[in-house]
Amino acid sequence: xxxxxxxxxxxxxxxxxxxxxxxxxxxxxxxxxxxxxxxxxxxxxxxxxxxxxxxxxxxxxxxxxxxxxxxxxxxxxxxxxxxxxxxxxxxxxxxxxxxxxxxxxxxxxxxxxxxxxxxxxxxxxxxxxxxxxxxxxxxxxx
Amino acid sequence: xxxxxxxxxxxxxxxxxxxxxxxxxxxxxxxxxxxxxxxxxxxxxxxxxxxxxxxxxxxxxxxxxxxxxxxxxxxxxxxxxxxxxxxxxxxxxxxxxxxxxxxxxxxxxxxxxxxxxxxxxxxxxxxxxxxxxxxxxxxxxxxxxxxxxxxxxxxxxxxxxxxxxxxxxxxxxxxxxxxxxxxxxxxxxxxxxxxxxxxxxxxxxxxxxxxxxxxxxxxxxxxxxxxxxxxxxxxxxxxxxxxxxxxxxxxxxxxxxxxxxxxxxxxxxxxxxxxxxxxxxxxxxxxxxxxxxxxxxxxxxxxxxxxxxxxxxxxxxxxxxxxxxxxxxxxxxxxxxxxxxxxxxxxxxxxxxxxxxxxxxxxxxxxxxxxxxxxxxxxxxxxxxxxxxxxxxxxxxxxxxxxxxxxxxxxxxxxxxxxxxxxxxxxxxxxx
Numbered sequence: 001x002x003x004x005x006x007x008x009x010x011x012x013x014x015x016x017x018x019x020x021x022x023x024x025x026x027x028x029x030x031x032x033x034x035x036x037x038x039x040x041x042x043x044x045x046x047x048x049x050x051x052x053x054x055x056x057x058x059x060x061x062x063x064x065x066x067x068x069x070x071x072x073x074x075x076x077x078x079x080x081x082x083x084x085x086x087x088x089x090x091x092x093x094x095x096x097x098x099x100x101x102x103x104x105x106x107x108x109x110x111x112x113x114x115x116x117x118x119x120x121x122x123x124x125x126x127x128x129x130x131x132x133x134x135x136x137x138x139x140x141x142x
Numbered sequence: 143x144x145x146x147x148x149x150x151x152x153x154x155x156x157x158x159x160x161x162x163x164x165x166x167x168x169x170x171x172x173x174x175x176x177x178x179x180x181x182x183x184x185x186x187x188x189x190x191x192x193x194x195x196x197x198x199x200x201x202x203x204x205x206x207x208x209x210x211x212x213x214x215x216x217x218x219x220x221x222x223x224x225x226x227x228x229x230x231x232x233x234x235x236x237x238x239x240x241x242x243x244x245x246x247x248x249x250x251x252x253x254x255x256x257x258x259x260x261x262x263x264x265x266x267x268x269x270x271x272x273x274x275x276x277x278x279x280x281x282x283x284x285x286x287x288x289x290x291x292x293x294x295x296x297x298x299x300x301x302x303x304x305x306x307x308x309x310x311x312x313x314x315x316x317x318x319x320x321x322x323x324x325x326x327x328x329x330x331x332x333x334x335x336x337x338x339x340x341x342x343x344x345x346x347x348x349x350x351x352x353x354x355x356x357x358x359x360x361x362x363x364x365x366x367x368x369x370x371x372x373x374x375x376x377x378x379x380x381x382x383x384x385x386x387x388x389x390x391x392x393x394x395x396x397x398x399x400x401x402x403x404x405x406x407x408x409x410x411x412x413x414x415x416x417x418x419x420x421x422x423x424x425x426x427x428x429x430x431x432x433x434x435x436x437x438x439x440x441x442x443x444x445x446x447x448x449x450x451x452x453x454x455x456x457x458x459x460x461x462x463x464x465x466x467x468x469x470x471x472x473x474x475x476x477x478x479x480x481x482x483x484x485x486x487x488x489x490x491x492x493x494x495x496x497x498x499x500x501x502x503x504x505x506x507x508x509x510x511x512x513x514x515x516x517x518x519x520x521x522x523x524x525x526x527x528x529x530x531x532x533x534x535x536x537x538x539x540x541x542x543x544x545x546x547x548x549x550x551x552x553x554x555x556x557x558x559x560x561x562x563x564x565x566x567x568x569x570x571x572x573x574x
Contacts, residue, residue: 006524010554036526041552068524
Protein backbone atom coordinates (compact mmCIF):
# COMPACT_ATOMS: atom_id res chain seq x y z
CA UNK A 1 0.00 0.00 0.00
CA UNK A 2 1.22 3.48 -0.85
CA UNK A 3 0.42 6.40 1.48
CA UNK A 4 -0.48 9.80 0.21
CA UNK A 5 -0.15 12.95 2.28
CA UNK A 6 -2.93 15.53 1.86
CA UNK A 7 -2.29 19.07 3.11
CA UNK A 8 -4.81 21.86 3.62
CA UNK A 9 -3.78 24.83 1.48
CA UNK A 10 -4.97 28.37 1.92
CA UNK A 11 -5.37 30.29 -1.27
CA UNK A 12 -2.28 32.40 -0.69
CA UNK A 13 0.71 33.09 -2.91
CA UNK A 14 3.86 31.24 -1.96
CA UNK A 15 2.27 28.59 0.21
CA UNK A 16 3.11 25.73 -2.11
CA UNK A 17 6.74 26.88 -2.36
CA UNK A 18 6.97 26.97 1.45
CA UNK A 19 5.83 23.36 1.66
CA UNK A 20 8.11 22.02 -1.07
CA UNK A 21 11.14 23.85 0.28
CA UNK A 22 10.46 22.54 3.81
CA UNK A 23 10.48 19.03 2.33
CA UNK A 24 13.57 19.70 0.22
CA UNK A 25 15.46 21.11 3.23
CA UNK A 26 14.89 17.77 4.92
CA UNK A 27 16.00 15.74 1.90
CA UNK A 28 12.54 14.46 1.12
CA UNK A 29 11.89 13.60 -2.51
CA UNK A 30 8.55 14.46 -4.06
CA UNK A 31 7.32 11.73 -6.39
CA UNK A 32 3.91 13.07 -7.30
CA UNK A 33 1.64 15.95 -6.49
CA UNK A 34 -1.73 17.31 -7.43
CA UNK A 35 -3.97 20.06 -6.15
CA UNK A 36 -7.75 20.13 -5.86
CA UNK A 37 -9.05 23.60 -5.22
CA UNK A 38 -12.07 25.79 -4.56
CA UNK A 39 -11.97 29.56 -4.87
CA UNK A 40 -10.81 29.90 -1.25
CA UNK A 41 -8.70 26.88 -0.40
CA UNK A 42 -7.24 23.70 -1.77
CA UNK A 43 -5.99 20.26 -0.94
CA UNK A 44 -2.43 19.41 -1.91
CA UNK A 45 -1.99 15.66 -2.39
CA UNK A 46 1.46 14.18 -2.71
CA UNK A 47 3.50 11.01 -2.73
CA UNK A 48 6.97 11.32 -1.22
CA UNK A 49 9.85 8.91 -0.70
CA UNK A 50 9.55 9.04 3.10
CA UNK A 51 5.97 9.65 4.18
CA UNK A 52 6.63 9.47 7.92
CA UNK A 53 9.47 11.94 7.84
CA UNK A 54 7.50 14.27 5.58
CA UNK A 55 4.56 14.14 7.95
CA UNK A 56 6.80 15.00 10.89
CA UNK A 57 8.34 17.95 9.01
CA UNK A 58 4.98 19.32 7.92
CA UNK A 59 3.46 18.93 11.36
CA UNK A 60 6.39 20.78 12.81
CA UNK A 61 5.45 23.63 10.46
CA UNK A 62 1.85 23.32 11.75
CA UNK A 63 0.29 22.28 8.50
CA UNK A 64 -3.04 20.49 8.68
CA UNK A 65 -2.64 17.13 6.98
CA UNK A 66 -3.98 13.67 6.68
CA UNK A 67 -2.56 10.34 5.42
CA UNK A 68 -4.58 8.24 3.03
CA UNK A 69 -3.81 4.85 1.45
CA UNK A 70 -3.99 5.07 -2.35
CA UNK A 71 -3.45 2.61 -5.20
CA UNK A 72 -0.62 3.09 -7.66
CA UNK A 73 -0.96 1.21 -10.93
CA UNK A 74 1.77 1.01 -13.55
CA UNK A 75 0.73 1.24 -17.17
CA UNK A 76 2.75 0.98 -20.39
CA UNK A 77 4.08 4.42 -21.33
CA UNK A 78 2.48 4.29 -24.78
CA UNK A 79 -0.60 5.92 -26.27
CA UNK A 80 -3.67 4.28 -24.79
CA UNK A 81 -1.61 2.58 -22.10
CA UNK A 82 -4.04 3.57 -19.35
CA UNK A 83 -7.14 2.36 -21.22
CA UNK A 84 -7.38 -1.19 -19.76
CA UNK A 85 -7.26 0.20 -16.20
CA UNK A 86 -10.00 2.73 -16.84
CA UNK A 87 -12.10 0.09 -18.59
CA UNK A 88 -11.73 -2.11 -15.51
CA UNK A 89 -13.09 0.71 -13.36
CA UNK A 90 -16.01 1.21 -15.73
CA UNK A 91 -16.70 -2.53 -15.83
CA UNK A 92 -16.87 -2.67 -12.03
CA UNK A 93 -18.91 0.56 -11.86
CA UNK A 94 -16.29 1.98 -9.48
CA UNK A 95 -16.16 5.73 -8.85
CA UNK A 96 -12.86 7.55 -9.25
CA UNK A 97 -12.55 10.17 -6.52
CA UNK A 98 -9.37 11.50 -8.06
CA UNK A 99 -6.27 10.37 -9.93
CA UNK A 100 -2.92 11.80 -10.89
CA UNK A 101 0.45 10.49 -11.96
CA UNK A 102 3.97 10.17 -10.66
CA UNK A 103 6.61 12.47 -12.13
CA UNK A 104 8.89 9.63 -13.19
CA UNK A 105 8.43 7.21 -16.02
CA UNK A 106 10.82 4.25 -15.66
CA UNK A 107 11.33 1.12 -17.70
CA UNK A 108 8.76 2.20 -20.25
CA UNK A 109 6.09 2.52 -17.56
CA UNK A 110 4.02 5.37 -16.22
CA UNK A 111 2.57 5.27 -12.70
CA UNK A 112 -0.96 6.43 -11.97
CA UNK A 113 -2.22 7.18 -8.45
CA UNK A 114 -5.87 6.23 -7.89
CA UNK A 115 -8.28 7.03 -5.11
CA UNK A 116 -11.46 5.08 -5.82
CA UNK A 117 -14.72 4.36 -4.06
CA UNK A 118 -14.19 0.60 -3.68
CA UNK A 119 -10.46 -0.14 -3.49
CA UNK A 120 -10.72 -3.89 -2.75
CA UNK A 121 -13.10 -4.52 -5.63
CA UNK A 122 -10.77 -2.54 -7.89
CA UNK A 123 -7.77 -4.65 -6.86
CA UNK A 124 -9.56 -7.94 -7.45
CA UNK A 125 -10.91 -6.80 -10.82
CA UNK A 126 -7.43 -5.66 -11.85
CA UNK A 127 -6.16 -9.14 -10.89
CA UNK A 128 -8.56 -10.76 -13.35
CA UNK A 129 -6.85 -8.67 -16.03
CA UNK A 130 -3.44 -9.72 -14.79
CA UNK A 131 -2.61 -6.33 -13.31
CA UNK A 132 -1.29 -5.93 -9.76
CA UNK A 133 -0.90 -2.55 -8.03
CA UNK A 134 2.62 -1.27 -7.58
CA UNK A 135 4.00 -1.55 -4.06
CA UNK A 136 5.85 1.11 -2.12
CA UNK A 137 8.96 -1.08 -2.30
CA UNK A 138 8.82 -1.21 -6.07
CA UNK A 139 8.71 2.60 -6.09
CA UNK A 140 11.57 2.79 -3.63
CA UNK A 141 9.54 4.70 -1.09
CA UNK A 142 8.32 4.00 2.40
CA UNK B 143 -55.89 63.93 8.15
CA UNK B 144 -53.53 66.75 8.84
CA UNK B 145 -49.94 66.93 9.78
CA UNK B 146 -50.24 64.58 12.75
CA UNK B 147 -51.89 61.23 13.26
CA UNK B 148 -52.84 61.86 16.90
CA UNK B 149 -52.37 65.63 17.23
CA UNK B 150 -53.47 65.99 20.88
CA UNK B 151 -50.82 63.64 22.14
CA UNK B 152 -48.13 64.34 19.55
CA UNK B 153 -48.17 68.05 20.35
CA UNK B 154 -49.13 67.84 24.03
CA UNK B 155 -47.31 70.14 26.41
CA UNK B 156 -44.34 68.85 28.40
CA UNK B 157 -46.49 68.97 31.56
CA UNK B 158 -49.26 66.95 29.95
CA UNK B 159 -46.84 64.30 28.72
CA UNK B 160 -45.18 64.08 32.12
CA UNK B 161 -48.52 63.78 33.90
CA UNK B 162 -49.52 60.98 31.55
CA UNK B 163 -46.18 59.23 32.06
CA UNK B 164 -46.45 59.49 35.84
CA UNK B 165 -49.93 58.01 35.86
CA UNK B 166 -49.11 55.24 33.41
CA UNK B 167 -45.80 54.33 35.03
CA UNK B 168 -47.37 53.85 38.46
CA UNK B 169 -50.07 51.67 36.92
CA UNK B 170 -47.55 49.69 34.88
CA UNK B 171 -45.28 49.00 37.86
CA UNK B 172 -48.31 47.69 39.74
CA UNK B 173 -49.25 45.52 36.73
CA UNK B 174 -45.75 44.07 36.49
CA UNK B 175 -45.53 43.52 40.25
CA UNK B 176 -48.76 41.54 40.19
CA UNK B 177 -48.24 39.61 36.97
CA UNK B 178 -44.53 39.17 36.27
CA UNK B 179 -42.91 37.20 39.14
CA UNK B 180 -39.54 37.38 37.40
CA UNK B 181 -39.45 41.18 37.68
CA UNK B 182 -41.15 41.24 41.05
CA UNK B 183 -38.28 39.14 42.39
CA UNK B 184 -35.80 41.65 40.96
CA UNK B 185 -37.67 44.47 42.72
CA UNK B 186 -37.80 42.55 45.98
CA UNK B 187 -34.06 41.95 45.80
CA UNK B 188 -33.65 45.72 45.79
CA UNK B 189 -36.13 46.07 48.63
CA UNK B 190 -38.67 47.78 46.39
CA UNK B 191 -42.45 47.65 46.29
CA UNK B 192 -44.71 49.48 43.81
CA UNK B 193 -45.18 52.18 46.48
CA UNK B 194 -41.57 53.25 45.87
CA UNK B 195 -42.43 54.43 42.38
CA UNK B 196 -44.75 57.42 42.55
CA UNK B 197 -43.57 59.22 39.42
CA UNK B 198 -41.02 59.24 36.61
CA UNK B 199 -38.56 60.76 39.10
CA UNK B 200 -38.50 57.39 40.88
CA UNK B 201 -37.81 55.40 37.73
CA UNK B 202 -34.07 55.22 38.47
CA UNK B 203 -34.77 53.00 41.48
CA UNK B 204 -36.10 50.15 39.36
CA UNK B 205 -33.87 47.29 38.24
CA UNK B 206 -32.78 47.00 34.61
CA UNK B 207 -33.73 44.29 32.19
CA UNK B 208 -31.36 43.10 29.49
CA UNK B 209 -31.16 40.49 26.75
CA UNK B 210 -29.72 38.14 29.40
CA UNK B 211 -32.97 38.42 31.34
CA UNK B 212 -34.95 37.68 28.19
CA UNK B 213 -32.85 34.56 27.70
CA UNK B 214 -33.23 33.46 31.28
CA UNK B 215 -36.96 34.07 31.31
CA UNK B 216 -37.53 32.54 27.85
CA UNK B 217 -40.19 31.99 26.69
CA UNK B 218 -42.93 33.00 29.16
CA UNK B 219 -41.05 34.46 32.13
CA UNK B 220 -41.73 38.10 31.30
CA UNK B 221 -45.28 37.61 30.15
CA UNK B 222 -47.68 40.09 31.76
CA UNK B 223 -50.96 38.64 30.51
CA UNK B 224 -52.36 35.12 30.24
CA UNK B 225 -51.68 33.54 26.85
CA UNK B 226 -55.43 33.46 26.27
CA UNK B 227 -55.31 37.26 26.01
CA UNK B 228 -52.31 37.31 23.67
CA UNK B 229 -52.92 37.39 19.93
CA UNK B 230 -49.46 37.54 18.35
CA UNK B 231 -45.77 36.98 18.80
CA UNK B 232 -42.87 38.55 16.94
CA UNK B 233 -39.33 37.35 17.29
CA UNK B 234 -35.73 38.23 16.74
CA UNK B 235 -32.48 36.41 17.25
CA UNK B 236 -30.97 36.65 20.70
CA UNK B 237 -27.62 35.82 22.22
CA UNK B 238 -26.35 32.24 22.24
CA UNK B 239 -29.11 30.94 20.09
CA UNK B 240 -32.13 31.69 22.25
CA UNK B 241 -34.53 33.86 20.38
CA UNK B 242 -36.34 36.85 21.78
CA UNK B 243 -40.06 36.16 21.65
CA UNK B 244 -42.27 39.17 22.32
CA UNK B 245 -45.98 38.75 23.02
CA UNK B 246 -48.79 41.12 22.12
CA UNK B 247 -52.39 41.53 23.21
CA UNK B 248 -54.73 43.22 20.74
CA UNK B 249 -54.22 46.40 22.78
CA UNK B 250 -50.44 46.08 22.32
CA UNK B 251 -50.81 45.59 18.56
CA UNK B 252 -53.05 48.65 18.42
CA UNK B 253 -50.62 50.92 20.20
CA UNK B 254 -47.72 49.60 18.13
CA UNK B 255 -49.64 50.26 14.92
CA UNK B 256 -50.56 53.73 16.21
CA UNK B 257 -46.85 54.44 16.64
CA UNK B 258 -46.18 53.30 13.06
CA UNK B 259 -49.13 55.34 11.81
CA UNK B 260 -47.61 58.44 13.44
CA UNK B 261 -44.38 57.72 11.57
CA UNK B 262 -46.20 57.38 8.24
CA UNK B 263 -48.14 60.61 8.74
CA UNK B 264 -44.93 62.37 9.83
CA UNK B 265 -43.48 61.25 6.48
CA UNK B 266 -46.39 62.96 4.73
CA UNK B 267 -48.67 59.95 4.47
CA UNK B 268 -52.43 60.33 4.03
CA UNK B 269 -55.19 57.96 2.96
CA UNK B 270 -54.43 58.94 -0.64
CA UNK B 271 -51.02 57.27 -0.42
CA UNK B 272 -49.86 53.88 -1.66
CA UNK B 273 -47.54 52.45 0.99
CA UNK B 274 -45.09 49.90 -0.37
CA UNK B 275 -43.83 47.71 2.48
CA UNK B 276 -40.63 45.92 1.47
CA UNK B 277 -39.58 45.03 5.00
CA UNK B 278 -39.71 41.32 5.73
CA UNK B 279 -43.03 39.97 6.95
CA UNK B 280 -43.20 37.15 9.44
CA UNK B 281 -41.35 36.99 12.74
CA UNK B 282 -39.45 40.19 11.89
CA UNK B 283 -41.34 43.24 13.16
CA UNK B 284 -40.60 45.51 10.18
CA UNK B 285 -43.25 44.24 7.78
CA UNK B 286 -46.12 43.71 10.22
CA UNK B 287 -45.45 47.02 12.01
CA UNK B 288 -45.51 49.31 8.98
CA UNK B 289 -48.30 47.25 7.44
CA UNK B 290 -50.48 47.86 10.49
CA UNK B 291 -49.57 51.55 10.65
CA UNK B 292 -50.41 51.97 7.00
CA UNK B 293 -53.85 50.39 7.54
CA UNK B 294 -54.49 52.77 10.42
CA UNK B 295 -53.70 55.78 8.28
CA UNK B 296 -55.96 54.33 5.60
CA UNK B 297 -53.32 54.05 2.91
CA UNK B 298 -53.48 51.44 0.20
CA UNK B 299 -50.93 48.96 1.55
CA UNK B 300 -48.76 46.83 -0.70
CA UNK B 301 -47.39 43.98 1.45
CA UNK B 302 -44.48 43.07 -0.82
CA UNK B 303 -42.17 41.83 1.95
CA UNK B 304 -38.43 41.76 1.25
CA UNK B 305 -36.55 40.48 -1.80
CA UNK B 306 -37.65 39.70 -5.35
CA UNK B 307 -36.59 43.02 -6.82
CA UNK B 308 -38.32 42.42 -10.16
CA UNK B 309 -41.66 42.05 -8.42
CA UNK B 310 -40.99 45.10 -6.19
CA UNK B 311 -40.37 47.27 -9.23
CA UNK B 312 -43.34 45.90 -11.12
CA UNK B 313 -45.75 46.80 -8.30
CA UNK B 314 -43.99 50.10 -7.70
CA UNK B 315 -44.46 51.18 -11.32
CA UNK B 316 -47.84 49.55 -12.03
CA UNK B 317 -49.59 50.59 -8.81
CA UNK B 318 -47.77 53.87 -8.26
CA UNK B 319 -46.25 53.35 -4.80
CA UNK B 320 -45.77 56.72 -3.09
CA UNK B 321 -44.16 55.74 0.24
CA UNK B 322 -41.50 53.06 0.40
CA UNK B 323 -40.78 51.25 3.68
CA UNK B 324 -37.68 49.05 3.82
CA UNK B 325 -34.11 48.95 5.08
CA UNK B 326 -31.97 51.85 3.83
CA UNK B 327 -29.58 49.48 2.08
CA UNK B 328 -32.43 47.88 0.16
CA UNK B 329 -33.75 51.35 -0.71
CA UNK B 330 -30.32 52.24 -2.12
CA UNK B 331 -30.26 49.00 -4.08
CA UNK B 332 -33.76 49.60 -5.45
CA UNK B 333 -32.77 53.16 -6.41
CA UNK B 334 -29.76 51.88 -8.31
CA UNK B 335 -31.81 49.23 -10.10
CA UNK B 336 -34.48 51.78 -11.02
CA UNK B 337 -31.83 53.89 -12.72
CA UNK B 338 -30.20 50.94 -14.44
CA UNK B 339 -33.51 49.92 -15.94
CA UNK B 340 -34.47 53.45 -16.88
CA UNK B 341 -37.60 53.36 -14.70
CA UNK B 342 -37.01 56.67 -12.95
CA UNK B 343 -39.83 58.38 -14.88
CA UNK B 344 -42.29 55.64 -14.03
CA UNK B 345 -42.08 55.77 -10.25
CA UNK B 346 -44.21 58.05 -8.11
CA UNK B 347 -42.41 57.75 -4.77
CA UNK B 348 -42.41 60.85 -2.60
CA UNK B 349 -41.11 59.50 0.69
CA UNK B 350 -39.33 56.56 2.27
CA UNK B 351 -39.34 55.25 5.84
CA UNK B 352 -36.10 53.41 6.32
CA UNK B 353 -34.89 51.66 9.46
CA UNK B 354 -33.66 48.44 11.09
CA UNK B 355 -30.04 49.20 10.28
CA UNK B 356 -27.48 51.94 10.59
CA UNK B 357 -27.28 54.52 7.79
CA UNK B 358 -25.51 57.81 7.41
CA UNK B 359 -26.58 61.32 6.43
CA UNK B 360 -24.66 60.81 3.19
CA UNK B 361 -26.60 57.70 2.40
CA UNK B 362 -29.81 59.60 3.11
CA UNK B 363 -28.87 62.37 0.68
CA UNK B 364 -27.90 59.83 -1.98
CA UNK B 365 -31.19 57.95 -1.73
CA UNK B 366 -33.16 61.20 -1.66
CA UNK B 367 -31.43 62.55 -4.73
CA UNK B 368 -31.60 59.29 -6.62
CA UNK B 369 -35.31 58.70 -6.05
CA UNK B 370 -36.44 62.30 -5.68
CA UNK B 371 -37.96 61.57 -2.28
CA UNK B 372 -37.61 62.61 1.33
CA UNK B 373 -36.12 59.79 3.42
CA UNK B 374 -37.15 59.34 7.05
CA UNK B 375 -35.50 57.26 9.75
CA UNK B 376 -37.49 55.01 12.06
CA UNK B 377 -36.36 53.15 15.19
CA UNK B 378 -37.58 50.30 17.28
CA UNK B 379 -36.78 46.89 18.63
CA UNK B 380 -38.79 43.73 19.03
CA UNK B 381 -38.45 43.92 22.82
CA UNK B 382 -40.33 47.22 22.88
CA UNK B 383 -42.85 46.23 20.14
CA UNK B 384 -40.99 46.95 16.90
CA UNK B 385 -40.48 49.91 14.56
CA UNK B 386 -42.23 53.10 15.52
CA UNK B 387 -40.88 53.44 19.04
CA UNK B 388 -39.28 56.56 17.56
CA UNK B 389 -39.58 58.14 14.13
CA UNK B 390 -38.39 61.12 12.20
CA UNK B 391 -40.41 64.18 11.25
CA UNK B 392 -39.82 66.64 8.40
CA UNK B 393 -37.05 68.35 10.38
CA UNK B 394 -34.90 65.20 9.96
CA UNK B 395 -32.89 66.06 13.06
CA UNK B 396 -33.53 63.03 15.22
CA UNK B 397 -36.41 60.70 15.95
CA UNK B 398 -39.34 61.59 18.21
CA UNK B 399 -39.81 58.91 20.84
CA UNK B 400 -43.49 58.13 21.49
CA UNK B 401 -43.33 59.24 25.10
CA UNK B 402 -46.95 58.44 25.86
CA UNK B 403 -45.97 54.76 25.45
CA UNK B 404 -42.27 54.67 26.26
CA UNK B 405 -40.13 56.49 28.80
CA UNK B 406 -36.56 56.91 27.56
CA UNK B 407 -33.48 57.28 29.73
CA UNK B 408 -29.80 57.59 28.89
CA UNK B 409 -27.47 55.72 31.23
CA UNK B 410 -23.78 55.18 31.64
CA UNK B 411 -23.39 51.63 30.26
CA UNK B 412 -20.66 50.86 32.78
CA UNK B 413 -22.26 52.09 36.01
CA UNK B 414 -25.94 52.09 35.10
CA UNK B 415 -26.20 55.65 36.41
CA UNK B 416 -28.76 57.91 34.72
CA UNK B 417 -27.01 60.67 32.77
CA UNK B 418 -28.21 64.26 32.42
CA UNK B 419 -30.05 65.38 29.31
CA UNK B 420 -27.81 65.82 26.30
CA UNK B 421 -25.32 63.17 27.42
CA UNK B 422 -24.23 60.37 25.16
CA UNK B 423 -24.98 56.98 26.65
CA UNK B 424 -27.01 53.81 26.46
CA UNK B 425 -30.69 54.13 25.66
CA UNK B 426 -33.07 52.49 28.13
CA UNK B 427 -36.81 52.10 27.54
CA UNK B 428 -39.68 51.58 29.92
CA UNK B 429 -42.89 50.50 28.22
CA UNK B 430 -45.77 52.10 30.12
CA UNK B 431 -48.73 50.93 28.10
CA UNK B 432 -47.82 47.52 26.78
CA UNK B 433 -49.61 44.71 28.59
CA UNK B 434 -48.31 41.35 27.36
CA UNK B 435 -44.60 42.14 27.31
CA UNK B 436 -44.27 45.03 29.75
CA UNK B 437 -40.52 45.55 29.94
CA UNK B 438 -39.37 48.08 32.52
CA UNK B 439 -36.01 49.76 32.09
CA UNK B 440 -34.94 47.60 29.16
CA UNK B 441 -31.33 48.21 28.12
CA UNK B 442 -31.21 48.56 24.34
CA UNK B 443 -27.38 48.61 24.22
CA UNK B 444 -27.74 51.35 21.61
CA UNK B 445 -25.62 54.41 22.30
CA UNK B 446 -27.28 57.73 21.51
CA UNK B 447 -28.21 61.22 22.73
CA UNK B 448 -31.65 62.57 23.69
CA UNK B 449 -32.70 66.14 23.09
CA UNK B 450 -35.73 68.17 24.16
CA UNK B 451 -34.99 71.15 21.97
CA UNK B 452 -38.13 72.59 20.43
CA UNK B 453 -38.82 70.90 17.10
CA UNK B 454 -40.08 73.01 14.18
CA UNK B 455 -42.55 70.24 13.30
CA UNK B 456 -44.57 71.07 16.39
CA UNK B 457 -44.20 67.67 17.99
CA UNK B 458 -43.21 67.89 21.63
CA UNK B 459 -41.89 64.40 22.24
CA UNK B 460 -38.20 63.98 23.05
CA UNK B 461 -35.90 63.22 20.13
CA UNK B 462 -33.17 60.59 19.98
CA UNK B 463 -30.16 60.77 17.70
CA UNK B 464 -29.40 57.94 15.33
CA UNK B 465 -27.71 55.19 17.35
CA UNK B 466 -23.98 55.91 17.31
CA UNK B 467 -22.84 52.45 18.29
CA UNK B 468 -23.46 49.58 20.63
CA UNK B 469 -22.43 48.93 24.20
CA UNK B 470 -22.25 45.21 23.42
CA UNK B 471 -20.82 43.24 20.50
CA UNK B 472 -24.07 42.88 18.58
CA UNK B 473 -23.82 43.56 14.86
CA UNK B 474 -26.71 44.55 12.66
CA UNK B 475 -26.25 42.97 9.25
CA UNK B 476 -28.96 43.43 6.63
CA UNK B 477 -31.23 44.57 9.44
CA UNK B 478 -30.70 41.33 11.35
CA UNK B 479 -29.14 41.13 14.81
CA UNK B 480 -25.99 39.05 14.77
CA UNK B 481 -24.11 38.11 17.91
CA UNK B 482 -20.59 36.67 17.73
CA UNK B 483 -21.65 34.20 20.43
CA UNK B 484 -24.20 32.69 18.02
CA UNK B 485 -21.48 32.10 15.45
CA UNK B 486 -19.25 30.63 18.11
CA UNK B 487 -21.94 28.18 19.16
CA UNK B 488 -22.45 26.94 15.59
CA UNK B 489 -18.70 26.51 15.06
CA UNK B 490 -18.35 24.42 18.19
CA UNK B 491 -21.36 22.29 17.26
CA UNK B 492 -19.88 21.66 13.82
CA UNK B 493 -16.48 20.68 15.20
CA UNK B 494 -14.56 23.83 14.30
CA UNK B 495 -12.39 25.73 16.78
CA UNK B 496 -13.99 28.80 18.35
CA UNK B 497 -11.19 30.94 16.99
CA UNK B 498 -12.81 32.91 14.20
CA UNK B 499 -13.14 36.36 12.74
CA UNK B 500 -16.24 38.08 11.41
CA UNK B 501 -15.80 40.48 8.52
CA UNK B 502 -18.72 42.76 7.73
CA UNK B 503 -18.67 44.98 4.68
CA UNK B 504 -21.08 46.87 2.49
CA UNK B 505 -20.87 46.07 -1.22
CA UNK B 506 -23.23 47.84 -3.64
CA UNK B 507 -25.23 49.22 -0.70
CA UNK B 508 -25.82 45.75 0.68
CA UNK B 509 -24.22 44.28 3.80
CA UNK B 510 -22.02 41.24 3.47
CA UNK B 511 -21.05 38.88 6.26
CA UNK B 512 -18.03 36.65 6.10
CA UNK B 513 -16.81 34.31 8.79
CA UNK B 514 -13.19 33.24 8.72
CA UNK B 515 -12.99 29.80 10.26
CA UNK B 516 -9.92 27.75 11.05
CA UNK B 517 -10.04 24.35 9.39
CA UNK B 518 -10.27 21.58 11.98
CA UNK B 519 -8.39 18.24 11.70
CA UNK B 520 -11.62 16.27 12.18
CA UNK B 521 -13.25 18.07 9.27
CA UNK B 522 -10.27 17.74 6.96
CA UNK B 523 -9.94 14.96 4.41
CA UNK B 524 -8.10 14.13 1.22
CA UNK B 525 -11.45 14.35 -0.53
CA UNK B 526 -12.47 17.81 -1.73
CA UNK B 527 -16.07 16.63 -1.97
CA UNK B 528 -16.07 15.75 1.75
CA UNK B 529 -14.43 19.01 2.80
CA UNK B 530 -16.85 21.11 0.73
CA UNK B 531 -19.79 19.08 2.06
CA UNK B 532 -18.65 19.88 5.63
CA UNK B 533 -18.30 23.50 4.64
CA UNK B 534 -21.80 23.55 3.22
CA UNK B 535 -23.11 22.00 6.43
CA UNK B 536 -21.48 24.83 8.36
CA UNK B 537 -22.93 27.49 6.02
CA UNK B 538 -26.39 25.95 6.41
CA UNK B 539 -26.09 25.80 10.20
CA UNK B 540 -25.03 29.47 10.30
CA UNK B 541 -27.93 30.44 8.06
CA UNK B 542 -30.33 28.59 10.29
CA UNK B 543 -28.94 30.23 13.44
CA UNK B 544 -28.55 33.78 12.11
CA UNK B 545 -31.36 33.95 9.61
CA UNK B 546 -29.05 35.40 6.97
CA UNK B 547 -26.37 34.00 4.70
CA UNK B 548 -22.81 34.18 5.93
CA UNK B 549 -19.97 33.33 3.62
CA UNK B 550 -17.54 30.94 5.26
CA UNK B 551 -13.85 31.25 4.49
CA UNK B 552 -11.84 28.28 5.68
CA UNK B 553 -8.29 29.15 6.66
CA UNK B 554 -5.40 27.09 7.95
CA UNK B 555 -5.28 26.23 11.67
CA UNK B 556 -3.71 28.77 14.01
CA UNK B 557 -3.67 31.52 11.38
CA UNK B 558 -6.28 33.77 12.99
CA UNK B 559 -4.42 35.95 15.43
CA UNK B 560 -4.94 35.07 19.06
CA UNK B 561 -4.66 38.27 20.95
CA UNK B 562 -3.90 38.76 24.59
CA UNK B 563 -7.14 39.33 26.44
CA UNK B 564 -10.09 40.32 24.31
CA UNK B 565 -9.85 38.78 20.86
CA UNK B 566 -10.51 40.88 17.79
CA UNK B 567 -13.48 38.96 16.53
CA UNK B 568 -15.17 41.60 14.43
CA UNK B 569 -13.85 43.61 11.53
CA UNK B 570 -16.52 46.03 10.38
CA UNK B 571 -15.42 47.62 7.12
CA UNK B 572 -18.71 49.39 6.49
CA UNK B 573 -18.26 53.11 6.17
CA UNK B 574 -21.59 54.26 7.47
